[in-house]
Amino acid sequence: MRLRGIDGVTALIDGTQTFAVDSLVEKPDAATARRFIDEGRYYWNSGMFMLKASIYMDELRRYEPEIARQAELSLQNAKQDYDFVRLDAEAFAACPNISVDHAVMEKTQRAAVVAVADLGWNDIGSWTALADIAERDAQNNTLIGDVKKIVAQLNAMGRHESVTHRRVVQPWGSYEGIDSGERFQVKRIVVNPGAQLSLQMHHHRAEHWIVVKGTALVTNGDKEIMLTENQSTYIPLGVTHRLLNPGKIPLELIEVQSGAYLGEDDIVRFEDTYGRVAKV
Template sequence: MIVPVILSGGSGTRLWPLSRKNRPKQFLALVGNTTLFQQTVERTQKLGDARSPIVVCSEDHRFTVAEQLQELGLGGSSILLEPAARNTAPAIALAAMQARQNDPEAILLVLPADHLIGDETSFVDAVKRATPLAAQDWLVTFGIRPEAPETGFGYIKRADAVSDSGFKVAKFVEKPNAEAAAQYVQSGDFDWNSGMFLFKASRYLEELEKHSPAIYTATARVFATAQPDLDFVRFDKASMIEVPDDSIDYAVMEKTDRAAVVPVSCRWSDIGSWSALWEAADKDADGNAMQGDVIALDTHNTLVRTYERHMVATIGLDDVVIVATPDATLVAARDKVQDVKKIVDQLSSAGRSEHQAHRQVYRPWGSYDSIDMGERFQVKRIVVKPGSVLSLQMHHHRAEHWIVVSGTAEVTCGEKVFLLTENQSTYIPLGVTHRLRNVGKVPLELIEVQSGSYLGEDDIVRFEDVYGRA
């Protein structure tokens, strides 16, 4: 009966340079081998009778969401594409309308896609304990038992018990100062506001209509424009832009008299900074959290992440964060990592791309990585997923050499269609229509050498595209 709703709209610049606008943190394997998004989805599948999730995400991330769900065997989930970001109240409302359509009694488990939960058993248990409350028309929020007087989170104050494990909410409080936070923790009556909820879709919509009717009405107008497109559901952008931007906390939870909190201790983290990731990560005896090829001498309480074929050596560091990626490296004092936002802002105002795109770029058909670049050439490593096909396309300013290094390609070049396999190459002259398809069962990897006077990604004319980009 529980329908998981995964809120995946975050743009996650606080974990730059690993997290960037085109592939924010929920889609990265920050802890373990699967992504935060996948871990969140998998968590919902541990509930007894969970349905496949409704995901709400930005249009830009639709192929990433679809692929990451497919990897979990959850193709066929509903993926609601927000044509504009309007915060959590409208996002959850769209999901609630979608769920109510299928099942008027549906209970939603609303989870941000980018949270980490160390103790999933406790979390699942809390959801089970919260379910009767949701069935009794409470809007349940999960309150995290505070481990420290954090000033980076909002707090929820408990009032009277409404069940064995739930309490009426006395009040929501904003991020406190250190003194207030210490007092909250000491009192024992406060929990961290996690942004995770359990309630009936219908009940949420009723409360939204009652307390924030403008959001309700505008969102209902958006939902009326829903256009299913395979797993995706698209909405009208102009209508979406009309929706007031607001969080579920402001729009509903702080106003309703049906808010309940179910406290839980489950080693939760919103991974809101590199420092938070360091806190949540497994650490060695020196307090270091290392990932990749790292040699550390006399280094303590430090987080290091690097990438393939790149080692990082550290000497004499304490409380530092080092994140190396192919095109950008961050080195920051651990207690200053919140200023990474300033770096991202600087990059943005300088018209650069490093805050937005990784060197490796994901596409619905696979990915490419710009491995070298010169004045009149660029070299890319291209990976095409089995069965996938790029658009039928043409470039005005560049010719391309393709060398297959793994797998088998079906190449269309002008009128000709032919197969190319490992260690074979071909040439696509400037101006000639071409297409690349992986007809095999294993990933197709090829090296593309582009040659020409202009090598921008926008020199592309698409004639046909299975992903609707033509």
């Protein structure tokens, strides 16, 4: 059984509180850890590293070049998604599965250790460690967070926020639920300048789009039309359609959906700028 919190660090003793690291042994077995403690020339690694990203990448290229190559490839092929950068999943998944300790810290010749008597440090690496620092109820159980209570309150109030967020961020902008009923739903849609929704259709709902700000370029079946403020278009059930903002300001419109089923999973995408077309 591994002794909790023991990661062996061998340090060259030079009379100061900062030492050049001779070697690091990640998660030694219990016998080895006890021997390190008895010898007295070792420090426990808290698992906290401070280094420049450029230095870390240099060491990765030296000791684990495949990790560095796949990581750089995943960034090169990344896609911008609203405020997020989505790394290339295929390249990222191809990175070898190895911890920073084994990949770099056990091998690097550029490490130093700062000896600290007592950090009051607990990495909370197990459920037992979490229970040790948490408050317990009369039944000796620990409960952290009130999320379920909030959801229960929303359900009791009949609020749709118990199922979906009121405002949902998308790679092209966002949409916000305004009102809904048994066979209808009203949304406020905002499309960023230059962004567009996927070319899509729905099996169970029709839609009515009303532009309230900006300019919309709409594909509605085999027609392409330009809409400005207070203009609208009706998209029948089953008709292929797309919405694009060709302008310099955010496009805002009101969408009225009607039909027997209004779930977000009733979308068949044919083309999509953000890679969301299902692969057959």
